[in-house]
Amino acid sequence: MSGSLIITGNPLPEDIFRSDWILGMVILPLFLYAIVSSIEYLPFVRLTKRVFRYSFSNADFRSSSGGTQLYETLLGLIALLSISIFLYFTELHFNLVIPGLKGPYMCLINLGFLIGAITFRYIVSFLTGYLTGTKEMFDEYFYIISQFYKFLAIPLVFVNFLIPYMIIVPDIFLILTILSLALILYILRYIRLSLLFIRRSSSLFYLILYLCALEFTPVLILYRYLAGTV
8 A cells, every 4th residue: 555644633832932942041040040050059948048047147147258250140040030930921922012022032031021120120129228238138138139039940840841841731830939038038028027127126117118119019010011001
């Protein structure tokens, strides 16, 4: 019997989370994390202690035992890339996209927005600490914020890889799991800031002013934006 048997049918729908550039974007943080693990043994354990144990975080802040400059720089880069990619997946899932804007450009916008937000927060924290005479306290708080970002990035390194390539687990489950973790860290960050003010006997007026200017206002703006989008 000559010839070949061709079976035709409806083409499979394209997965919006899968493309060549996404594969590269989710592998890069994994590669960087492998380098970090070779520099510092069990980096996730150290980050966990920094996030959930104030004494450990304070000791690392006051000394140089928290890790080498390369170690901290790579963790920061992993955090920026991982959070940007996760935001892209979340935007796609909930259809929070700008019409006509392609995937790679959306990721770049997320990355730029994240860098801009962190830079703005650092400038405001520095100026607030300098003008109120509490520079060391705000330096420590910014250090705490950076550790929270880096801690969140570690599970994101693996979750970002699972979202497009692990079909068994629904995307929404992975996304909501990370969003829940981010919310817990957000609340914990407020608690840590309050503890810093209490321990250093600083004015509660500065705490309220800082929270209104740099914590509550951006959240309200984001909420109003999302409310107008959906």
